[in-house]
Amino acid sequence: MFFCRLCPYSGSTPSLIAIDERSVKTVLPPPQFRRENAPQVEKIFGFGRVFSEHDGQEAVFEKASMSLILDLLKGQNSLLFTYGVTGSGKTYTMTGKPTESDTGLLPRTLDVIFNSINNRVEKCVFYPAALNTFEIRSSLDAHMKRHQMANDRLSTSREITDRYYEAIKLSGFNDDMVCSVFVSYVEIYNNYCYDLLEDAKNGVLTKRELRHDRQQQVYVDGAKDVEVSSSEEALEVFCLGEERRRVSSTLLNKDSSRSHSVFTIKLVMAPRAYETKNVYPVMDSSQIVVSQLCLVDLAGSERSKRTQNVGERLAEANSINQSLLTLRQCIDVLRRNQKSTSNVEQVPYRQSKLTHLFKNYLEGNGKIRMVICVNPKPEDYDENMSALAFAEESQAIEVKKQVERLPSERIPHAFFTQWNVELDGSIQIDDRSETPCPPTFCLRDYNDNETVESLRTYARKLAALQNSSDDSSSSSLLAVSRQYMMEADYQRLEINRLKDALQQKDEDMEKLRAQCRKYKHEKASMKARIAELEQAEADRADTMKLLMDQKAEDNKIIQSQKKAMRNVRGIIDNPSPSVASLRSRFDQENILTHPSAPMQTPPPPYQTPGRQPVFRKRLEATTSTTAVSGLASGANGQQGYVNPKYQRRSKSASRLLDHQPVHRVPTGTVLQTRTPGNAITTTKPELSQLNKSGEYRLTHQEVDKEGNISTNIVKGDVIPTVSGGTAVFFHDIEKLTHESPATRK
Numbered sequence: 001m002f003f004c005r006l007c008p009y010s011g012s013t014p015s016l017i018a019i020d021e022r023s024v025k026t027v028l029p030p031p032q033f034r035r036e037n038a039p040q041v042e043k044i045f046g047f048g049r050v051f052s053e054h055d056g057q058e059a060v061f062e063k064a065s066m067s068l069i070l071d072l073l074k075g076q077n078s079l080l081f082t083y084g085v086t087g088s089g090k091t092y093t094m095t096g097k098p099t100e101s102d103t104g105l106l107p108r109t110l111d112v113i114f115n116s117i118n119n120r121v122e123k124c125v126f127y128p129a130a131l132n133t134f135e136i137r138s139s140l141d142a143h144m145k146r147h148q149m150a151n152d153r154l155s156t157s158r159e160i161t162d163r164y165y166e167a168i169k170l171s172g173f174n175d176d177m178v179c180s181v182f183v184s185y186v187e188i189y190n191n192y193c194y195d196l197l198e199d200a201k202n203g204v205l206t207k208r209e210l211r212h213d214r215q216q217q218v219y220v221d222g223a224k225d226v227e228v229s230s231s232e233e234a235l236e237v238f239c240l241g242e243e244r245r246r247v248s249s250t251l252l253n254k255d256s257s258r259s260h261s262v263f264t265i266k267l268v269m270a271p272r273a274y275e276t277k278n279v280y281p282v283m284d285s286s287q288i289v290v291s292q293l294c295l296v297d298l299a300g301s302e303r304s305k306r307t308q309n310v311g312e313r314l315a316e317a318n319s320i321n322q323s324l325l326t327l328r329q330c331i332d333v334l335r336r337n338q339k340s341t342s343n344v345e346q347v348p349y350r351q352s353k354l355t356h357l358f359k360n361y362l363e364g365n366g367k368i369r370m371v372i373c374v375n376p377k378p379e380d381y382d383e384n385m386s387a388l389a390f391a392e393e394s395q396a397i398e399v400k401k402q403v404e405r406l407p408s409e410r411i412p413h414a415f416f417t418q419w420n421v422e423l424d425g426s427i428q429i430d431d432r433s434e435t436p437c438p439p440t441f442c443l444r445d446y447n448d449n450e451t452v453e454s455l456r457t458y459a460r461k462l463a464a465l466q467n468s469s470d471d472s473s474s475s476s477l478l479a480v481s482r483q484y485m486m487e488a489d490y491q492r493l494e495i496n497r498l499k500d501a502l503q504q505k506d507e508d509m510e511k512l513r514a515q516c517r518k519y520k521h522e523k524a525s526m527k528a529r530i531a532e533l534e535q536a537e538a539d540r541a542d543t544m545k546l547l548m549d550q551k552a553e554d555n556k557i558i559q560s561q562k563k564a565m566r567n568v569r570g571i572i573d574n575p576s577p578s579v580a581s582l583r584s585r586f587d588q589e590n591i592l593t594h595p596s597a598p599m600q601t602p603p604p605p606y607q608t609p610g611r612q613p614v615f616r617k618r619l620e621a622t623t624s625t626t627a628v629s630g631l632a633s634g635a636n637g638q639q640g641y642v643n644p645k646y647q648r649r650s651k652s653a654s655r656l657l658d659h660q661p662v663h664r665v666p667t668g669t670v671l672q673t674r675t676p677g678n679a680i681t682t683t684k685p686e687l688s689q690l691n692k693s694g695e696y697r698l699t700h701q702e703v704d705k706e707g708n709i710s711t712n713i714v715k716g717d718v719i720p721t722v723s724g725g726t727a728v729f730f731h732d733i734e735k736l737t738h739e740s741p742a743t744r745k
Ligand SMILES: Nc1ncnc2c1ncn2[C@@H]1O[C@H](COP(=O)(O)OP(=O)(O)OP(=O)(O)O)[C@@H](O)[C@H]1O
Pocket: 006, 007, 008, 084, 085, 086, 087, 088, 089, 090, 091, 092, 093, 253, 255, 256, 257, 258, 298, 299, 300, 301, 373
C-alpha cells in the first residue's frame, strides 16, 4: 500500500490539496511555476491513505508501520521507504525529532518491536556468519564472547536521553521461538554502498559490494549487523550511523540528504530448546529464521536549475536523480512484464545500487510500503506531479504471497514459565551465575602463585561447566523427560480448553437452532399474513377496477345526458315549428290532466255505433284517448321530450307489438281485435322489440269473484325520444266485458 503525506505549507497558493483520506488533488499554480509542456489540467491521485498537513507522526506510524512490524514478528520481510522532492519531509517522516509529536517512524518502530518480542536470548548466542547467514553459539562460547564484547562496546555508544517512547505492544510473536535483534545501517552515495557502522580508519568508509546469498537475497557484503538488546541501544547505533551519513546544506534544504540511507532491523529467530531452563535456541542453525524490515530514507529528487548546485552537490544530485530514474524504469518494466507473459523484458535492476539492493522486494518477495512526501508549495508543482504519477503507477505492482517461515506454535511462553515454577518451586531463567567470570589478573612474575592459582581455579570451573553441559546420559534423559512431561501437560490443558470451547460451541449452536426454529415459525406466519394481505389487495384492486369501470360508464351516461340536454336546450331555445306544436299539445294535455282545466272528451276512434252484444255476451267497446304525456321514458330510464318528428309513424312502416298476458282466458267473442301478419306477439316485451315496432297493444284481463271477465286492450304508438330512447303514447283503451251467467238476473 502506498501513502501520500503533505507537509505543512504556510503560503496562500497550495499546488496540492488533500480531498479526503484517499485522494489528493493538484491545483494549477501560477504560470511561472509550470513547465511549458506540463499538463494544464488538475488531476486527482488515489492512495491507500493520504495524510494531510494536520496528520501527525503517530497517525503515519500506525498506518504505515504497524502491519510491517507484525510481519517482522511472523518471519516476513518488508521495505518501507519515503520518497519525494527535496525538502518535502522524508527525513522528518522517517526519523523526526525526540518530542512526542515529532518522533518519526524509525524510533517508534524500534520501540514497538522490542515491546512485542518475547524469549529474547542473551547477546552473542546468535551471530552473523558468512553469506548473510546467522549461526548459534554454545552457551559457554556466547558467555565468553559477551565478556570480550563488553570491552569493545564503548566505541559505538551514543547516549540517547529525553526522547519519546512508543508504548504500543503487538501480539503475534511465536512463543515457541527465541530471538535476537540485529540492526545494520548502510548508505548509497553516488551509486556506491557504504557501511555507516564501519569502524573506519581516518573516517573514510569502504565501498561495499552487493552480493547474493544462498536464497538469492541481495545483501551488502561486509556490512555490520550489530546486535541490540533494546530500542535505546538500536537508536544509539542509528545515531552513530547518522553522524556519518552525508547531509549537506542546499538552497532548498539546509539539511539535505545527499544519499539514500537504509536502516535494516533483522529479527533472528530459532525454535526454543525446551530441555534447558534458559531461553535458548535449539543448537541447529538450519532452523534459524531471519526476517527483516528495511527503513529507507531516499534522497530527494532535485532539479539543478532550482537548487543551483555546482561541483560536488551537482554530482550528488545527478547520482540521486539517476538512481531514482532507474527505480522508476524498473517499476515500469515490472508493470509491463506483469501485464504480458509473452514479451518479458529484462528489468534494469543492476543499473543502480538502489534498485539492485531492493531487487527481491521489487520482484514481489516481501511487502513494499512507500510514503510519498509532497510539499504543496507551487514551486514544487512539476516535480510533485512526477512523484505522484510514479507512486500511482508503482501501486499496480503485485506482491507475491509470502511463504510461512515459522513453525506453528507449540508451547506458549507463559505456560512454559508457569510449568517450571510449579515443578521447581522457582525458576532461574538467567543462570549466568553458574558460569564463572574470568578473574582479572596481572601476572607480576613467574612466582606469582596467587594469580596462577586463581587462573587454575577458573580453568577447573570452566571444565566442570563444560562437563556439565556435555550430553551426559542422565541429565539429557532428565531434560528430555521434562520436555515430554511439559508437552503432555500442555496438550492436556489444550484438550480441556478445546473441550470447553466445543461445549460452548454446542450450546451456542443449540441456541442458534432454537432461534432458527423461532424465525422459521415467524417466517411462515408472516408468509400467511402476506398472502392474506395480497388477496385483500387483489380484491381491493378488483373493486377499484369495477368502481372505475362503473365510473367510466357513469361518465359516459353523464356525457350523453349532457349532450341530450344540450340538444333539448337547443330545441327549447330555438324551437322549430313542430316543437312549438308539440309544446302546445303538451300544454293542452297538461290542462286535461289538471283538475281546474276544462275537460275535453276526445271522440272514441274505433267506436262502432249500433253494434250490440250477442247472446249472453255483451261486448262493450269503449274507446278513450289517454292523456299523452309529453314526457316519456328514454332508453336509459330518463325522462325527456318526445321528438315530434316521430310522433306518428306511417302505417305502412308500422309494426304491432302485441303484449299478451301469460295466461289468457279465451273469451270466444265474435268481435276479435285484428292482428296484422307481421305483428310481434310476446308476453314479455323487450326494448329491442319495442324499437322495431310502431304500435303497441297490451291485453289485460281481470276476473272478479262472480266470474265476470274484463278484458282491456290498451293501444299506443311507439315513438323514439330525443334522448335516444323509446316512448309509448297510449291513446286508446278497448274494454270487453264478459258477464258470467250467474250474475244475470
Ligand atoms: N510534516 C511536517 N511537520 C513539520 N515539519 C516538517 C514536516 N515535513 C517537513 N518538515 C520540515 O521541513 C524541513 C525539510 O524536511 P526534510 O529534511 O525532512 O526534507 P527531505 O524531504 O528529507 O529533504 P531532502 O530530500 O533534501 O533530504 C525540515 O525542517 C522538517 O522539519
